[in-house]
Amino acid sequence: MAKRVLREEEAALWRMVVRDIEPLHPDRPKSRPAPVVVSPTASTPEKKEKLTVVSAPSNSELSFKAMLSRPVIRRPKLQDLRIGVRSPGLDDTSWKRLSRGDLKVDAKLDLHGYIVQDAFERLIEFMHRAKSRNWRCVEVVTGLGSGATSGLIRRELPLWLQRSDIRPMVLAVVHPHSANHGSVRILLRTKRR
Structure with missing residues (x-):
């Protein structure tokens, strides 16, 4: 039981350390932190209340159909500019x-x-x-x-x-x-x- 409490404290500390880190590629969409749902379990007067931490599933745990339903944002890339060469889209x-x-x-x-x-x-x-x-x-x-x-x-x-x-x-x-x-x-x- 002491190991479990220690792991939960380490996980909470790790989330605090990582939350302010800026991504190397700011133009990529930022991933949102997984929502944490805390549900108290039944407690007795002599035992302390335990907390169970449940996180959202990662991409590897999602089904293929669920991954396809997520919107994909694609930006059109402009063609390199060259002098004397006609650009696409020009009449x-x-x-x-x-x-x-x-x-x-x-x-x-x-x-x-x-x-x-x-x-x-x-x-x-x-x-x-x-x-x-x-x-x-x-x-x-x-x-x-x-x-x-x-x-x-x-x-x-x-x-x-x-x-x-x-x-x-x-x-x-x-x-x-x-x-x-x-x-x-x-x-x-x-x-x-």
Whole structure:
């Protein structure tokens, strides 16, 4: 009987220690702690009251049918963004107009002469401004670069557009001039008016 009481105390202590631990992957759904049902048993005046701890069944103890009935949350994964490659979900007319350079550019951002960190900050601000103003097509000029470390901004731009706060805004990216890769045109998702 003393071993059983000790095990129950250890289990309670373990639950207290584990309850504040943060998961390594916060985007995964958090598992809820198993509900604990405490039911007192009949007591006699000379014996202390015993408590029985009953926990919810784990996934391995659930039936196959019960596991299938649980909802599964799936988030659509956005395809990696590549310059000059048509994204799924983009209609033919918009793609042709963008790739030919026929779409009207709503705003232009010139990143010539900036260091990489400043260019990154300006791009993030520009993209959020484009979203708030519901612009359809924007142009970002990075320049070709010169010197030993030429074109750092040009090389980093696709990675910046792939960020989780920017990627949902972008439909497609193309070079407006096939001979000059120092600028890109970005087709953005817009809110319906």
